[in-house]
Amino acid sequence: MRRTLVVAWAFVLLLSGPVWAGKRAFTIEDLYRIKNVADPQISPDGKQIAFVVTEYNLREGKSNSDLWLMNADGTHLRQLTHSEAADWHPRWSPDGKTILFLSTRKDGAQIWLLPVEGGEPRQLTKMSTGVSDPVWSPDGKWIAFSSSVFPECGADDSCNRAIQEKMNDGPIQAHLADELLYRHWDFWKDGKVVHTFVVEVESGNVRDLTPGPFDAPAFSLEGGRGYVFSPDGKEICFVSNHDRDQALSTNKDLWVVPVTGGDPVNITDDNEAYDADPLYSPDGRYIAYRMQKVPGYESDRFRLAVYDRKTGTKRVLTEAFDNWVVDFRWSPDSKSIYFLGEVRGHVPLYRVDVATGKINLVLDDKTIDAFEVAPDGKWIAYVRRSVAEPREIYRVTVAGTGRKRLTEFNKPIEEEVDIRPAEEMWVEGADGDSIHVFVVKPHGFDPSKKYPLILNVHGGPQSQWADAFRGDWQVYPGAGYIVAFPNPHGSTGYGQRFTESISGDWGGKVMEDIMKVTDALAALPWVDEERMGAMGWSWGGYAMMWLEGHTDRFKCLAAMMGVYDLRSMYGATEELWFPEWDMKGTPWTSDLYEKFSPSNYVVNFKTPCLVITGELDFRVPYTQSLQFFTALQRRGVPSRLIVFKNDGHWPNFVKSMPLYYAAHLDWFSRWLGGGGSPWPIEKMVRNMAW
Numbered sequence: 001m002r003r004t005l006v007v008a009w010a011f012v013l014l015l016s017g018p019v020w021a022g023k024r025a026f027t028i029e030d031l032y033r034i035k036n037v038a039d040p041q042i043s044p045d046g047k048q049i050a051f052v053v054t055e056y057n058l059r060e061g062k063s064n065s066d067l068w069l070m071n072a073d074g075t076h077l078r079q080l081t082h083s084e085a086a087d088w089h090p091r092w093s094p095d096g097k098t099i100l101f102l103s104t105r106k107d108g109a110q111i112w113l114l115p116v117e118g119g120e121p122r123q124l125t126k127m128s129t130g131v132s133d134p135v136w137s138p139d140g141k142w143i144a145f146s147s148s149v150f151p152e153c154g155a156d157d158s159c160n161r162a163i164q165e166k167m168n169d170g171p172i173q174a175h176l177a178d179e180l181l182y183r184h185w186d187f188w189k190d191g192k193v194v195h196t197f198v199v200e201v202e203s204g205n206v207r208d209l210t211p212g213p214f215d216a217p218a219f220s221l222e223g224g225r226g227y228v229f230s231p232d233g234k235e236i237c238f239v240s241n242h243d244r245d246q247a248l249s250t251n252k253d254l255w256v257v258p259v260t261g262g263d264p265v266n267i268t269d270d271n272e273a274y275d276a277d278p279l280y281s282p283d284g285r286y287i288a289y290r291m292q293k294v295p296g297y298e299s300d301r302f303r304l305a306v307y308d309r310k311t312g313t314k315r316v317l318t319e320a321f322d323n324w325v326v327d328f329r330w331s332p333d334s335k336s337i338y339f340l341g342e343v344r345g346h347v348p349l350y351r352v353d354v355a356t357g358k359i360n361l362v363l364d365d366k367t368i369d370a371f372e373v374a375p376d377g378k379w380i381a382y383v384r385r386s387v388a389e390p391r392e393i394y395r396v397t398v399a400g401t402g403r404k405r406l407t408e409f410n411k412p413i414e415e416e417v418d419i420r421p422a423e424e425m426w427v428e429g430a431d432g433d434s435i436h437v438f439v440v441k442p443h444g445f446d447p448s449k450k451y452p453l454i455l456n457v458h459g460g461p462q463s464q465w466a467d468a469f470r471g472d473w474q475v476y477p478g479a480g481y482i483v484a485f486p487n488p489h490g491s492t493g494y495g496q497r498f499t500e501s502i503s504g505d506w507g508g509k510v511m512e513d514i515m516k517v518t519d520a521l522a523a524l525p526w527v528d529e530e531r532m533g534a535m536g537w538s539w540g541g542y543a544m545m546w547l548e549g550h551t552d553r554f555k556c557l558a559a560m561m562g563v564y565d566l567r568s569m570y571g572a573t574e575e576l577w578f579p580e581w582d583m584k585g586t587p588w589t590s591d592l593y594e595k596f597s598p599s600n601y602v603v604n605f606k607t608p609c610l611v612i613t614g615e616l617d618f619r620v621p622y623t624q625s626l627q628f629f630t631a632l633q634r635r636g637v638p639s640r641l642i643v644f645k646n647d648g649h650w651p652n653f654v655k656s657m658p659l660y661y662a663a664h665l666d667w668f669s670r671w672l673g674g675g676g677s678p679w680p681i682e683k684m685v686r687n688m689a690w
Contacts, residue, residue: 023418025443026478028661028678030417031471032058032654035409037391039089039370040381043096046374047072049381050080050090050099051393053409061655067101067114072374072381072395074406080114081121087112089133094140100124102131111143111199125199125206128161129192133226138233142259143199144209146217146226148192154208155197180247184219184574186616186648194219196227196238198259209236209257210264216240218252224277224327230284234259237278237287242266247576250298252276254289254307267307268314273300277327281334285309286354288337290325291316296577299462299503301496304328304339306354317352321359322495327370331398332377338398340368342493345424345436345466349382351398363400367468373398381406385469387422387440389414418443420477422467422485427520430489430509433498437517438465438485442477445526452531452672453482453521455554457514459538459561461490461502475661479675481668484521488513503582506596507546514543518553530555531672535664537561538620538649542598545628548609549601556671558610558664561620561649564628565599566592572621602631608638610667612660614647640667642685659684 036054043049049072054065065088067080081087085105092099099114106123109130114121125131127147134145153159167190175188182189194215199206210216217226217239227238237256243249251272255264267287268275274292281288287307292300302324305316318325321341328339331351338351348364349371362380369391371382380398385391390410396403413419422438429435442451454476458465465485476483487494489509490502502510514534522529533556536544541562548557563569567587570579583592594600609632613625622643632639642663644656651657662677662684669676679689 023416026417026419026474028475028658028665029058030413030478031475031661032056032658033413034390034469037393037407037409038383040372040383040393041090041092042072042372042374042381043092044094044375045096046376049393049406050092051407052088052090053079054088056654058654058658061658063654067099069116070406072379074393074395074404077407091134091136093136094138098140100134100136100143102134111145113201124201124204126157127206128157128164133223135227135229137198137229137259138231141201142229142233143201144196144227144229144236145199146194146196148194149208150191151193151195151211151213154195154211155206157206180245180576181574183618185221185618187618196236198236207261209259209261210238210240214240214242216255216264218276220276224290225279226276228278228280229259230280231282232284237267237280238264239276239278240264247574248296248580250274250292250296250577254278254287267312273297274302275305279328279330281306281330281354282332283334285334288328288330290328297503297581298575298578299460299492299499301499302326304337304352306337315357317354317357318359320357321350321352324492329371329373331373332375338362338371338373338380340371342464342466344493345438345464345487346493347466347468349380349400361400362398363396363403365394365396365403367466369468386467387438387469387473388419390419390469418478419469419474422473425520427486427513427517429513429516433489433513435489435513435517436487436491436494437521438467438473439521440473440477440483440485441526442480442482447526450526450528451480451482452533452668452674453484453527454668454672455484455486455514455518455521455532455534457486457488457534457536457540457543458491459536459540460492461506461510461539462492462499464491464493466493471657471661472664475665476668476674479665479669481672481674482521482527484517486514486517488517504584504592506542506582506592507550511543511546511550514547515551515553531674533557533668533672535560539563541620541625544609545598546596546601548607548632549598549604552606554607556608556610556667558612558667559625559628560612560660561614561617561622562611562624562628563620564597564624564631566597567594568627569620569624572623574618599627599631602635605632605635605637608667608671610640610642610663612642612644612663614644614649614651614656616646616648619649662689 038052040051056063065086070077087103089102103112111124112121129147132146196210218241241252254268257264272295277290291305294300303316304318304325324342326340347367349362352359365384366386369383393407420440425437427435534554535558537560541559544557544559584590587593611629613622629641666677683689
């Protein structure tokens with residue numbers, strides 16, 4: 001096996017050697033020169049594509065998004081908005097004459113309407129509670145959107161405003177809760193619920209379509225579709241969970257309600273698990289949606305299903321596809337559905353025939369983040385990236401041929417800077433399963449030399465490292481490190497059995513995988529096994545805390561937003577279905593909370609560790625990291641704690657992540673000897689680094 005790996009690596013080197021020649025190493029500053037290209041929207045006549053470009057100002061800690069427009073072949077590229085405020089979420093009106101978008105120009109996030117042929121945008125909404133995810137009705141008379149409101153107020157914005165102002169400015173400052181899920185992700189609910197509204201385009205009048213005490217649409221961390229108009233414009237299908245114990249339930253359902261108002265009807269009440277992301281077929285016959293079958297298990301396989309509006313029957317179309325369906329779009333003729341799936345470190349595009357369920361691969365282009373099917377059904381616009389290629393927009397025929405890059409916003413930096421590609425290896429892990437590992441070599445790589453290595457364990461834990469551009473896949477190789485990204489047991493993309501294997505076994509097969517991957521990497525001729533470190537975020541942070549008490553193989557560790565003490569984690573997190581599934585019960589009914597808690601192995605702590613967390617992290621409360629840091633300090637282990645004051649589980653990309661990257665470079669340089677931070681960390685914390 002060792003000989004095979006060496007031959008494979010040598011072959012890759014012959015191919016990839018010249019790629020970096022004449023280019024300089026990637027830096028933190030280069031990361032913030034990358035422009036994020038996203039959200040392509042094809043015009044109703046198929047002749048133009050609107051999209052969003054986000055730029056970053058590292059020194060000021062600011063970002064800004066604007067709308068752009070180009071012809072469907074990539075020609076006649078022009079910028080539509082030039083506001084200092086953020087403009088995003090472009091959506092074409094059915095007649096193609098207007099683009100609605102969200103903007104923070106005035107009154108927070110609101111809907112604005114922009115004439116495509118020229119003229120100034122017009123503000124449509126003035127909701128004090130802000131606006132999210134607007135969509136046009138098929139006749140262009142209405143726009144649906146969501147907003148977090150007090151249920152007794154609904155669409156009465158003066159009522160919402162008055163209550164919020166009293167809560168913000170009154171003498172009593174407190175949170176009140178009578179049930180669980182009183183806070184979520186990084187916000188306190190404080191009696192608010194999300195409702196779906198419609199606003200009349202001509203008058204600006206707003207109506208609440210989903211009054212009551214339940215979120216409608218239900219919260220979605222991934223930002224999936226929460227509601228959609230039927231093709232005839234007479235009804236809206238929305239997502240909501242009406243179970244009593246919201247913190248324990250993954251039972252989202254599809255509901256339909258007339259646009260004129262009325263009592264919603266639950267059309268997926270027979271499934272006690274997840275039903276969401278609805279999308280009507282163009283002919284109005286079906287509603288397609290993503291669904292799961294196992295109640296309470298948020299990492300059950302996401303399937304693509306259809307609801308027949310004529311018969312009321314439901315069918316799963318992707319039962320033969322043993323991986324997660326991520327997103328989907330109908331073909332214009334309603335005969336097939338295109339969908340994205342997570343597969344072996346890629347996110348390819350597939351097509352499933354609605355009548356037969358036959359699935360065909362359309363395009364495997366590393367990581368496809370978003371796509372839209374042209375109105376004539378002949379081609380697809382999509383956003384893709386790879387480890388060495390930032391996001392850009394491409395187009396391809398529905399047969400998967402004629403691939404063409406349409407935008408080149410990041411071409412200047414691609415030509416100037418060495419953006420390193422990923423290479424792949426497979427390692428035999430626990431139970432004889434093959435473990436997929438991405439490896440990125442440092443700038444100026446010389447196979448005759450040895451380099452320090454950083455192993456990066458992903459979070460989730462049910463997720464996958466994909467061949468997709470990310471900052472930590474480039475910043476560390478730019479500073480002289482080899483970085484490796486394994487997909488151990490629990491990862492998605494390798495069949496549902498592989499994903500399920502981590503539940504109830506957090507310290508078992510997955511940790512065996514990590515150590516076997518470490519052994520395989522250490523055996524490579526250009527890895528210095530005396531200078532290996534490891535890092536991880538979320539569940540990956542848990543893995544670092546676990547390794548802290550179980551091995552001294554690594555010279556240093558870095559744990560971000562990690563789980564340290566499973567008992568106290570259970571009592572402070574919000575979505576209780578997750579620990580109750582993965583730990584097979586509650587702390588008073590399952591001994592796994594004790595068995596797999598890193599806090600029980602403090603006496604073994606000895607590896608220097610960087611600890612990072614955020615005060616607004618309600619998923620993995622920041623006190624988990626405080627407890628871990630306290631134990632490290634009391635054991636005399638070299639350690640450093642960084643707490644982001646205004647961030648949750650994901651620190652702000654432009655305000656906080658520069659410090660995140662710099663702190664890691666400083667830490668790894670101290671213990672592994674590679675390139676260090678370009679700025680003094682203490683000065684960055686005091687906002688004096690620039």
